[in-house]
Amino acid sequence: MRTPLIAGNWKMYKTVPEAVALVEALLRGLPAMDGCEALVCPPFTALHAVGGLLRDTPIGLGGQDVFYEAQGAYTGAISAPMLRDAGCAYVIVGHSERRQIFGEGDALVNRKLRAALAHSLRPILCVGETKPQRDAGQAETIVVGQVRAGLAEVGDAALPEVVIAYEPVWAIGTGDTATPADAQAMHATIRHTLVELYGMQAAEQVRIQYGGSVKPDNVDELMSQPDIDGALVGGASLTAESFLRIIGFRQ
Ligand code: PGA
Numbered sequence: 001m002r003t004p005l006i007a008g009n010w011k012m013y014k015t016v017p018e019a020v021a022l023v024e025a026l027l028r029g030l031p032a033m034d035g036c037e038a039l040v041c042p043p044f045t046a047l048h049a050v051g052g053l054l055r056d057t058p059i060g061l062g063g064q065d066v067f068y069e070a071q072g073a074y075t076g077a078i079s080a081p082m083l084r085d086a087g088c089a090y091v092i093v094g095h096s097e098r099r100q101i102f103g104e105g106d107a108l109v110n111r112k113l114r115a116a117l118a119h120s121l122r123p124i125l126c127v128g129e130t131k132p133q134r135d136a137g138q139a140e141t142i143v144v145g146q147v148r149a150g151l152a153e154v155g156d157a158a159l160p161e162v163v164i165a166y167e168p169v170w171a172i173g174t175g176d177t178a179t180p181a182d183a184q185a186m187h188a189t190i191r192h193t194l195v196e197l198y199g200m201q202a203a204e205q206v207r208i209q210y211g212g213s214v215k216p217d218n219v220d221e222l223m224s225q226p227d228i229d230g231a232l233v234g235g236a237s238l239t240a241e242s243f244l245r246i247i248g249f250r251q
Contacts, residue, residue, distance in 0.1 A: 007230065008039065041062040126164075
């Protein structure tokens with residue numbers, strides 16, 4: 001059985017006081033976390049403050065990105081040991097905004113993912129096609145290619161630490177969600193790719209999140225799909241009320 005993982009990606013939102021207020025509200029309203037895991041990924045500047053509040057609570061902490069070197073002359077970069085030091089257990093890699101706005105390609109994403117694993121951080125590998133790619137019938141090829149490239153040189157033992165987030169680029173921040181059936185179909189394709197790479201038993205353990213305009217009113221149906229094991233939530237993770245409802249999804 002896979003434990004669903006609901007993660008909030010705060011992106012470039014929340015000053016430290018705002019982040020603290022949001023986490024305090026989340027902790028106040030947190031439902032019983034039976035068989036579900038929750039995670040918040042604040043901006044780097046708020047990690048330390050939020051991490052302090054989340055210690056010994058059921059909500060985990062994640063970074064939004066990581067550089068592949070542990071330390072050095074890399075202005076502006078944050079390393080995996082630094083994220084661990086701030087209390088992170090997870091880190092997002094290859095988010096479509098990193099790929100599209102910051103020009104990150106599959107090879108860089110793979111280096112980041114392997115650096116995370118090397119420092120005991122669980123990577124959330126984001127994959128997803130753009131609208132023109134979907135319209136051209138290339139969605140599966142693109143997504144499978146991103147999964148294979150992202151996992152290059154990742155061995156069998158490390159695979160269960162990896163989370164994959166399928167986020168169709170056209171659904172992110174737009175209010176357009178993939179239908180539960182379309183999302184399920186892509187999740188099944190991703191799982192099939194994992195079976196090819198690692199065998200059935202290992203593939204069955206990997207959590208595959210859906211992301212892209214997940215909201216309180218669509219989370220239940222998405223989470224009822226057999227291969228949807230959680231959600232990566234942007235906009236709706238920025239207020240306690242909506243994120244708490246998503247964490248408390250009903251199947
Ligand atoms: P959204 O963002 O929920 O605002 O669409 C999701 C994401 O980018 O992870």
